[in-house]
Amino acid sequence: xxxxxxxxxxxxxxxxxxxxxxxxxxxxxxxxxxxxxxxxxxxxxxxxxxxxxxxxxxxxxxxxxxxxxxxxxxxxxxxxxxxxxxxxxxxxxxxxxxxxxxxxxxxxxxxxxxxxxxxxxxxxxxxxxxxxxxxxxxxxxxxxxxxxxxxxxxxxxxxxxxxxxxxxxxxxxxxxxxxxxxxxxxxxxxxxxxxxxxxxxxxxxxxxxxxxxxxxxxxxxxxxxxxxxxxxxxxxxxxxxxxxxxxxxxxxxxxxxxxxxxxxxxxxxxxxxxxxxxxxxxxxxxxxxxxxxxxxxxxxxxxxxxxxxxxxxxxxxxxxxxxxxxxxxxxxxxxxxxxxxxxxxxxxxxxxxxxxxxxxxxxxxxxxxxxxxxxxxxxxxxxxxxxxxxxxxxxxxxxxxxxxxxxxxxxxxxxxxxxxxxxxxxxxxxxxxxxxxxxxxxxxxxxxxxxxxxxxxxxxxxxxxxxxxxxxx
Amino acid sequence: xxxxxxxxxxxxxxxxxxxxxxxxxxxxxxxxxxxxxxxxxxxxxxxxxxxxxxxxxxxxxxxxxxxxxxxxxxxxxxxxxxxxxxxxxxxxxxxxxxxxxxxxxxxxxxxxxxxxxxxxxxxxxxxxxxxxxxxxxxxxxxxxxxxxxxxxxxxxxxxxxxxxxxxxxxxxxxxxxxxxxxxxxxxxxxxxxxxxxxxxxxxxxxxxxxxxxxxxxxxxxxxxxxxxxxxxxxxxxxxxxxxxxxxxxxxxxxxxxxxxxxxxxxxxxxxxxxxxxxxxxxxxxxxxxxxxxxxxxxxxxxxxxxxxxxxxxx
Numbered sequence: 001x002x003x004x005x006x007x008x009x010x011x012x013x014x015x016x017x018x019x020x021x022x023x024x025x026x027x028x029x030x031x032x033x034x035x036x037x038x039x040x041x042x043x044x045x046x047x048x049x050x051x052x053x054x055x056x057x058x059x060x061x062x063x064x065x066x067x068x069x070x071x072x073x074x075x076x077x078x079x080x081x082x083x084x085x086x087x088x089x090x091x092x093x094x095x096x097x098x099x100x101x102x103x104x105x106x107x108x109x110x111x112x113x114x115x116x117x118x119x120x121x122x123x124x125x126x127x128x129x130x131x132x133x134x135x136x137x138x139x140x141x142x143x144x145x146x147x148x149x150x151x152x153x154x155x156x157x158x159x160x161x162x163x164x165x166x167x168x169x170x171x172x173x174x175x176x177x178x179x180x181x182x183x184x185x186x187x188x189x190x191x192x193x194x195x196x197x198x199x200x201x202x203x204x205x206x207x208x209x210x211x212x213x214x215x216x217x218x219x220x221x222x223x224x225x226x227x228x229x230x231x232x233x234x235x236x237x238x239x240x241x242x243x244x245x246x247x248x249x250x251x252x253x254x255x256x257x258x259x260x261x262x263x264x265x266x267x268x269x270x271x272x273x274x275x276x277x278x279x280x281x282x283x284x285x286x287x288x289x290x291x292x293x294x295x296x297x298x299x300x301x302x303x304x305x306x307x308x309x310x311x312x313x314x315x316x317x318x319x320x321x322x323x324x325x326x327x328x329x330x331x332x333x334x335x336x337x338x339x340x341x342x343x344x345x346x347x348x349x350x351x352x353x354x355x356x357x358x359x360x361x362x363x364x365x366x367x368x369x370x371x372x373x374x375x376x377x378x379x380x381x382x383x384x385x386x387x388x389x390x391x392x393x394x395x396x397x398x399x400x401x402x403x404x405x406x407x408x409x410x411x412x413x414x415x416x417x418x419x420x421x422x423x424x425x426x427x428x429x430x431x432x433x434x435x436x437x438x439x440x441x442x443x444x445x446x447x448x449x450x451x452x453x454x455x456x457x458x459x460x461x462x463x464x465x466x467x468x469x470x471x472x473x
Numbered sequence: 474x475x476x477x478x479x480x481x482x483x484x485x486x487x488x489x490x491x492x493x494x495x496x497x498x499x500x501x502x503x504x505x506x507x508x509x510x511x512x513x514x515x516x517x518x519x520x521x522x523x524x525x526x527x528x529x530x531x532x533x534x535x536x537x538x539x540x541x542x543x544x545x546x547x548x549x550x551x552x553x554x555x556x557x558x559x560x561x562x563x564x565x566x567x568x569x570x571x572x573x574x575x576x577x578x579x580x581x582x583x584x585x586x587x588x589x590x591x592x593x594x595x596x597x598x599x600x601x602x603x604x605x606x607x608x609x610x611x612x613x614x615x616x617x618x619x620x621x622x623x624x625x626x627x628x629x630x631x632x633x634x635x636x637x638x639x640x641x642x643x644x645x646x647x648x649x650x651x652x653x654x655x656x657x658x659x660x661x662x663x664x665x666x667x668x669x670x671x672x673x674x675x676x677x678x679x680x681x682x683x684x685x686x687x688x689x690x691x692x693x694x695x696x697x698x699x700x701x702x703x704x705x706x707x708x709x710x711x712x713x714x715x716x717x718x719x720x721x722x723x724x725x726x727x728x729x730x731x732x733x734x735x736x737x738x739x740x741x742x743x744x745x746x747x748x749x750x751x752x753x754x755x756x757x758x759x760x761x762x763x764x765x766x767x768x769x770x771x772x773x774x775x776x777x778x779x780x781x782x783x784x785x786x787x
Contacts, residue, residue, distance in 0.1 A: 096536035284623045426748045465550045466533050
């Protein structure tokens with residue numbers, strides 16, 4: 001009996017252990033045994049062991065480690081794949097704890113918070129040029145919009161490179177458009193509403209009370225829920241700066257902002273209360289099940305980023321879809337698209353208290369590895385992993401072959417990241433609760449924006465009350 | 474006794490004496506060795522962060538630059554100017570006051586039910602305790618569904634009686650109450666503590682009360698309730714501390730709540746530290762919170778002399 005119990009326990013234990021993790025013995029791992037004596041560089045990335053593309057990223061690392069330049073510089077890279085949800089805390093804590101990885105992926109919008117410890121990539125490029133080393137010039141590789149987003153806080157110098165480009169576009173259901181006989185894609189908010197009305201149908205044709213079968217468009221679903229991008233579309237800036245002190249001044253409730261948002265809001269707010277309830281019921285059907293509303297094939301238009309394309313492809317949806325640029329209030333306004341992209345950053349090893357020689361060796365190693373991540377092979381891997389590439393060099397191979405990605409790439413030209421405000425680094429999401437109150441009709445635009453203004457003013461005041469003591473502005 | 478014998482004896486005795494001292498030391502070392510995981514954990518993860526957070530509370534620290542000493546600036550602004558601090562403190566006090574009372578009452582009711590000699594009591598006790606085994610994330614997801622305004626179980630139940638549905642999580646005036654109601658889900662542990670206390674009350678007290686003709690309700694108020702007050706004191710203190718730290722469920726279910734209505738002090742602290750990168754200010758909030766908790770616990774302890782009854786004295 002004891003033996004039987006032991007065997008059962010052993011079986012259960014073995015099964016439990018194997019189900020907890022991927023079969024590690026099948027995984028390709030880095031062989032770092034041959035690199036003793038070389039300087040180790042840590043690369044924190046988002047592909048943990050067992051994840052899709054882990055092996056491919058590992059191959060990239062191994063290829064670099066076997067390269068002549070790695071041998072010449074006497075360095076090797078050790079990859080450190082971390083689960084997406086843990087990644088940001090781990091990287092942030094290691095940076096703040098003084099044990100930063102040498103190379104890591106982060107967010108462009110928060111580059112200024114880490115600026116002091118980052119390696120100046122322009123100076124690395126200049127070093128290459130001066131010494132006749134093959135190099136990559138960021139100005140030739142990336143869109144001006146992304147270069148500006150990174151370099152505007154550091155005298156136009158690049159302390160990070162864009163790794164990906166996340167932008168917002170309108171996805172539309174081509175089949176529903178064809179059924180409704182719509183041929184021209186909308187470019188203004190008014191046209192969006194017209195198209196939306198044509199697309200909308202009811203469960204019982206003609207009977208509104210039966211609920212929506214197809215909804216043309218809900219401007220505030222998906223990525224449309226973020227208010228600042230609607231403001232930006234019409235050229236509004238939510239922040240200005242005091243000319244003397246340089247302190248940021250929030251502009252959330254000025255007339256221009258309220259007016260523009262009102263126009264957007266009212267252009268879709270012509271439905272009566274019953275229609276609003278129908279829309280809410282329609283959206284709730286999906287929020288309860290977690291099904292993507294656009295993927296259901298019952299929504300005509302939906303704002304999303306490149307991630308939605310991957311989701312739709314994974315779901316193998318049975319309808320045709322395409323994308324177009326976000327509409328503006330009037331046709332003569334240039335679209336400004338909200339970008340929230342990833343960066344790649346190199347920690348400046350001279351901050352680690354190493355000798356100048358070792359610091360330079362490590363920095364050069366990191367820089368060479370960074371360049372290897374922008375090779376054709378690496379860019380192909382990242383594109384396959386679902387990232388919208390920021391490096392234009394291989395767009396012919398990986399972007400222009402897809403209609404969706406081509407349209408996304410056009411949006412990058414006019415992107416901008418949310419301004420970095422030290423007093424409120426996360427200001428777009430800080431105000432979201434008030435924005436939601438507009439959508440749920442609990443507050444008027446004016447009331448919500450007044451509250452957003454008060455919140456931001458208090459954050460700025462609190463931040464500078466301490467920083468001004470230190471004489472920092 | 475010959476010299477040889479003395480020598481032999483000393484050889485025998487001396488090591489014995491030495492061994493005796495060694496054993497004491499060894500036992501002490503073994504004791505410390507067993508306790509060392511906790512001691513090391515306490516030093517590294519409690520005492521050290523406690524001391525550093527106290528230092529940080531007097532600094533401007535953005536997690537990247539070196540902390541810079543700013544004196545009492547964080548505390549001054551926090552107490553004198555920070556509207557959000559007082560708003561989140563107000564929300565937290567609501568949670569502490571009503572959340573504590575509610576969890577103790579629910580735990581007490583459950584304990585009274587579970588103390589009855591009903592059929593399958595073991596199963597019932599297990600069922601009451603089972604929610605404690607569920608992870609808070611799973612619990613949050615389930616309750617988010619149950620509280621859904623249109624399709625949630627609770628509003629669907631109301632609909633049977635034609636009672637209009639409530640926007641449990643979206644209405645800024647209701648959300649805090651919803652979160653407190655939800656905490657009943659986890660009252661199993663409180664019930665178990667009370668049950669243990671009730672079971673330790675000697676039976677002869679109830680027998681004497683029965684003989685004296687005292688009714689069951691009066692027995693509860695005059696025997697059971699007073700004699701479980703030591704447990705109630707313990708539950709009160711742990712519940713007050715727990716509710717001051719209330720964060721996870723609000724974070725998972727409603728974020729900061731409509732119009733920051735479910736923005737608790739612990740959430741504000743988290744935001745300041747990890748969203749706004751102001752670790753110095755966040756540390757000041759944590760120390761103010763700590764002092765408030767200490768004050769509450771002190772008041773509860775002081776008042777306990779008047780309402781806590783220990784069987785056979787303290």
